[in-house]
Structure formats: C-alpha cells, structure tokens
Amino acid sequence: GAGVSQSPSNKVTEKGKDVELRCDPISGHTALYWYRQRLGQGLEFLIYFQGNSAPDKSGLPSDRFSAERTGESVSTLTIQRTQQEDSAVYLCASSLTSGGNTIYFGEGSWLTVV
Amino acid sequence: QKEVEQNSGPLSVPEGAIASLNCTYSDRGSQSFFWYRQYSGKSPELIMSIYSNGDKEDGRFTAQLNKASQYVSLLIRDSQPSDSATYLCAVSRTGGGNKLTFGTGTQLKVEL
Numbered sequence: 001g002a003g004v005s006q007s008p009s010n011k012v013t014e015k016g017k018d019v020e021l022r023c024d025p026i027s028g029h030t031a032l033y034w035y036r037q038r039l040g041q042g043l044e045f046l047i048y049f050q051g052n053s054a055p056d057k058s059g060l061p062s063d064r065f066s067a068e069r070t071g072e073s074v075s076t077l078t079i080q081r082t083q084q085e086d087s088a089v090y091l092c093a094s095s096l097t098s099g100g101n102t103i104y105f106g107e108g109s110w111l112t113v114v
Numbered sequence: 115q116k117e118v119e120q121n122s123g124p125l126s127v128p129e130g131a132i133a134s135l136n137c138t139y140s141d142r143g144s145q146s147f148f149w150y151r152q153y154s155g156k157s158p159e160l161i162m163s164i165y166s167n168g169d170k171e172d173g174r175f176t177a178q179l180n181k182a183s184q185y186v187s188l189l190i191r192d193s194q195p196s197d198s199a200t201y202l203c204a205v206s207r208t209g210g211g212n213k214l215t216f217g218t219g220t221q222l223k224v225e226l
Contacts, residue, residue: 031212042218056213091157095212105157
C-alpha cells in the first residue's frame with residue numbers, strides 16, 4: 001500500500017477484554033515496529049520485526065502483550081486482559097530494512113480501556 | 115537519567131522568528147539522529163535526519179549535531195503558524211535494528 005495502514009483506528013474496550021491491533025506495512029518493507037504513546041507522552045518502543053522474526057521485544061510491558069508477523073507483511077499486536085493503563089495510541093511503523101532506513105509511521109490505533 | 119531528553123515547552127515564538135529546539139542523549143553508541151514533527155492527534159512525520167557532526171540544512175530546517183556533547187538541535191527559520199506542533203527527537207544506535215528511542219517532545223507554538 002501507499003502508507004502504513006492500521007486498524008482499528010479507534011477501539012473502546014472493557015477492562016479485562018482482549019484486543020487485537022493490526023498493522024499493514026508499506027509494501028516491500030521488511031522491518032516493522034510497534035510503539036505506544038500515552039496521552040501527552042513520548043513514544044515507547046514495544047517490539048520490532050525483521051521479516052517474521054522479532055530480534056527485539058524488550059519494550060513489551062508485560063506478558064499480556066504479544067505480537068506476531070506473518071508472511072513478512074501484516075503484524076498483529078495482542079493485548080490480553082486489558083487494563084486501564086493500556087489506554088494509549090499504538091503506532092506501527094515500517095522501514096525498508098532494519099539498518100538505517102527511514103521509518104514511516106501509520107496513523108495509529110487509539111485504544112481506550114474503560 | 116532519560117535516554118533522550120527534551121524540554122517539554124511550550125516554546126512560543128513569533129511568526130517569522132527562529133525557533134530553536136534542543137535534545138540531549140545519554141547513549142554514546144547512538145549513531146543516527148532524527149527530528150519528527152507530530153501534530154495533535156496525528157502520527158509523527160520525519161522532517162530531518164542527521165548522522166555526522168555539524169549542520170544539515172533542508173529548506174527552513176537546520177539540524178545540528180555534536181556527538182562529543184551528546185547534543186542535537188533543530189532550528190526552524192521564518193517560523194510559521196503551521197509549524198506549531200510537537201517536535202520529537204529520536205536516536206538509534208548501530209546494531210540496534212533501526213530501533214528509535216524518542217524524547218518526550220517539545221511543543222512549539224508559533225504566534226501571529
């Protein structure tokens with residue numbers, strides 16, 4: 001696609017429910033990144049993929065968070081048993097490779113846990 | 115100490131003035147430096163990247179890097195109201211897989 005596409009753009013969920021956030025990177029980009037941005041805060045790194053493997057998942061805040069990528073394309077970020085502190089915008093980004101290329105961000109998935 | 119530090123602002127400048135945004139970083143292994151602009155409710159967009167010491171100019175924007183001082187700055191000349199946004203400084207290190215570490219951003223307000 002022309003840009004990084006994320007869905008849903010907005011999600012309101014009840015505390016304790018599971019949510020899945022989807023990212024479709026720019027076509028041909030092998031590197032894919034997930035970041036979280038809480039209201040008024042900077043971006044927190046969560047995980048990145050090179051191809052289908054995740055060399056760095058150090059930013060995942062707890063075992064309730066997981067991510068996968070298949071076919072070197074779409075990635076899904078799953079949050080289990082959501083908590084109110086999970087409320088944030090989840091930004092996906094992609095780059096041509098994982099070595100020094102420009103990173104392009106999607107519009108984000110705004111998650112509100114009530 | 116935060117890995118990437120920025121003054122949160124807001125930084126207010128009059129239209130037409132030079133806006134100066136500053137960023138310091140703690141990891142001496144950082145090799146790549148970026149400035150992203152983020153409008154409220156929108157995703158970050160890259161406006162400048164810099165990899166070596168000195169100045170890099172692109173239109174009204176100039177990025178300055180001083181690795182010895184672990185300091186990177188962004189100058190915006192002839193500031194316009196449309197430049198009002200949050201500016202995020204980001205760094206990555208060689209071998210870090212292009213992983214960016216972001217500062218919390220500086221809010222810039224350009225006033226008429």
